[in-house]
Amino acid sequence: MYLLIIILPLLGSILSGFFGRKIGVSGSQIITTTLVILTTLLAIITYIEVGLNNIPVSIKLFRWVDSESLNIYWAFHFDALTVSMLLPVLIVSSLVHLYSVSYMSHDPHNQRFFSYLSLFTFMMVVLVTADNYLLMFVGWEGVGVCSYLLVNFWYTRIAANQSSISALLTNRVGDCFLTIGMFAMIWAFSNIDYSTVFSLAPYISENVVTLICICLLIGAMAKSSQLGLHVWLPMAMEGPTPVSALIHAATMVTAGVYLLMRSSPLIEYSSTALLLCLWIGALTTVFSSLIGLFQQDIKKVIAYSTMSQLGMMVIAVGLSSYNVALFHLVNHAFYKALLFLGAGSVIHAMADNQDFRKYGGLRAILPLTYSVMVIASLSLVAFPYMTGFYSKDLILELSFGQYYFSSTAVYFIATIGAVFTTLYSIKVLYLTFLANPLGPLNSYKNAHEGNIYLSLPLIILAVFSIFFGYITKDIYVGLGSNFFADNSIFIHPSHEIAIEAEFSVPTFYKLLPFICTILASLIAVVISEFLPGFLMYFKYSRLGYNIFNFFNQRFYIEMFYNKYVTGSVLKLGGQMTKGLDRGALELIGPYGLEKGLYVLGRFIAKLDGGVITSYALYILIGLTFYISIPFIFAVDQSLIIIILFALLSLTSTKHLKNPL
Numbered sequence: 001m002y003l004l005i006i007i008l009p010l011l012g013s014i015l016s017g018f019f020g021r022k023i024g025v026s027g028s029q030i031i032t033t034t035l036v037i038l039t040t041l042l043a044i045i046t047y048i049e050v051g052l053n054n055i056p057v058s059i060k061l062f063r064w065v066d067s068e069s070l071n072i073y074w075a076f077h078f079d080a081l082t083v084s085m086l087l088p089v090l091i092v093s094s095l096v097h098l099y100s101v102s103y104m105s106h107d108p109h110n111q112r113f114f115s116y117l118s119l120f121t122f123m124m125v126v127l128v129t130a131d132n133y134l135l136m137f138v139g140w141e142g143v144g145v146c147s148y149l150l151v152n153f154w155y156t157r158i159a160a161n162q163s164s165i166s167a168l169l170t171n172r173v174g175d176c177f178l179t180i181g182m183f184a185m186i187w188a189f190s191n192i193d194y195s196t197v198f199s200l201a202p203y204i205s206e207n208v209v210t211l212i213c214i215c216l217l218i219g220a221m222a223k224s225s226q227l228g229l230h231v232w233l234p235m236a237m238e239g240p241t242p243v244s245a246l247i248h249a250a251t252m253v254t255a256g257v258y259l260l261m262r263s264s265p266l267i268e269y270s271s272t273a274l275l276l277c278l279w280i281g282a283l284t285t286v287f288s289s290l291i292g293l294f295q296q297d298i299k300k301v302i303a304y305s306t307m308s309q310l311g312m313m314v315i316a317v318g319l320s321s322y323n324v325a326l327f328h329l330v331n332h333a334f335y336k337a338l339l340f341l342g343a344g345s346v347i348h349a350m351a352d353n354q355d356f357r358k359y360g361g362l363r364a365i366l367p368l369t370y371s372v373m374v375i376a377s378l379s380l381v382a383f384p385y386m387t388g389f390y391s392k393d394l395i396l397e398l399s400f401g402q403y404y405f406s407s408t409a410v411y412f413i414a415t416i417g418a419v420f421t422t423l424y425s426i427k428v429l430y431l432t433f434l435a436n437p438l439g440p441l442n443s444y445k446n447a448h449e450g451n452i453y454l455s456l457p458l459i460i461l462a463v464f465s466i467f468f469g470y471i472t473k474d475i476y477v478g479l480g481s482n483f484f485a486d487n488s489i490f491i492h493p494s495h496e497i498a499i500e501a502e503f504s505v506p507t508f509y510k511l512l513p514f515i516c517t518i519l520a521s522l523i524a525v526v527i528s529e530f531l532p533g534f535l536m537y538f539k540y541s542r543l544g545y546n547i548f549n550f551f552n553q554r555f556y557i558e559m560f561y562n563k564y565v566t567g568s569v570l571k572l573g574g575q576m577t578k579g580l581d582r583g584a585l586e587l588i589g590p591y592g593l594e595k596g597l598y599v600l601g602r603f604i605a606k607l608d609g610g611v612i613t614s615y616a617l618y619i620l621i622g623l624t625f626y627i628s629i630p631f632i633f634a635v636d637q638s639l640i641i642i643i644l645f646a647l648l649s650l651t652s653t654k655h656l657k658n659p660l
Contacts, residue, residue, distance in 0.1 A: 020111025174222020181215030224256030278318030401501025
């Protein structure tokens, strides 16, 4: 059963990719979707068996690397953290497969699309079930390659080419540091198995652990789109909408947060790494929320919202509350997938237009989409008793409840981020469904709800977005929960803050995010409805124009990269290629080897003098050297004697060729 969870998505990908012409479009859709749904059902059984009953399962298939003390197996491990990750990954993946049957029905490359989707799912399953960092890195690179293929699915579009290359290269930076981190682990621990590394972590110098953790953190920053390495995420919207839902909801972007949670026994022993996680997460949250407020593309707004929520998860990691980070990750997967698929339904109805300034009045035309988008948005802004409320507000409480200066500052920064999240959620809902119609008449004439394949995933995800947080809150964040009794997540006793956050944080600070959310919503609606003139006057004023331009251009970070970083890196790469690759390495390697062999050949040819006694001497030298090989290791001086003997022999040969 456990191996089937890994193999079935790969089988679907192979059948759809290599035999797509034989099985046809419908066959490809049916096979891949059925296999992923079957995998999801098996994952639910695994969740009950492994997670709820605390029975971890390890599977060793075969030895992969065998080098002295470094033994790495192709092995898989199912514990509470793994099965918790499999649940959102496979549920969202199966619903995206189902949704794509209708959404991509008119695309001529259906088999290729479904093959990529299933391969993406397989790589993510490998990433979360791996038993060591190297196998996890296989899945890590696999989801990177699959994201490139899926974002660049419509490869004739230049924007898709640019976006996919941007995603690949930005992730390459993180992959480089993650590789350095793995080399540091091999140097410090002589292994990269989770069990070996985590059991030895308390006995290693904190500086070494900090170095490894910072490398892992930079890898996670690239994959989970944290501030600085975030530029690829909004650009990844160029792929089809189901791809956006898959990448941004439960799979690729959560891989970085998963890496940090999996490495909790390492990170717990590095106070520097915890502090970095805290501040990077806080800055990412407020930064992305501010930018999201000034975007006009519906998918890009939701992408920045993803970035904001990932920042919240990294804050939870920085607070050593890995269980809360996991809870928020799982919750976020459902309502974010619902937001993207709902946005896809709107785009599908409005003739593939993504600018929500050209929407409006869609509430009556798309009632189901409107309902699910409202549910997803309420969950996103942590409205009480929705799924997002149970994890997002808890992260804010925990940050205040740690009672350090940094965590208290992060509480207020993250609360500001939560307010801006509310504002852009209201903006999207208002301009898309409630405002006066602003789009072309032809779009409204043809607008309609999708068929059952488009609607069923929305309904299922809406149910999850309402009830999942309430049902599972005691499993993940309950004070008496023993869900992580298998030590899949390790929290150092001195870092435990759940009880303080629960009982010592004043009620005002618990309610402050909700109060700010409600006030911000009311102000936004009042200004939009009753004071639009004031809003337009401010926007067209010099100050308003500069503010709008600054945030709309994403703090000019991309401009800074293009102007100062990218050109310098390209020049450095060119010089390195010329001096190192085509210079020193080529001289040592192919070019130097060729020249060396040529000179050696010429020298050997010169030994052919036509004198039979010389040939006999060469044979004798070779035989003597061959017989003396066993003695070289026994006696230290013997090698020197043999070399002297060879030199004397060559000298005597010259005398034989030129007798006096």
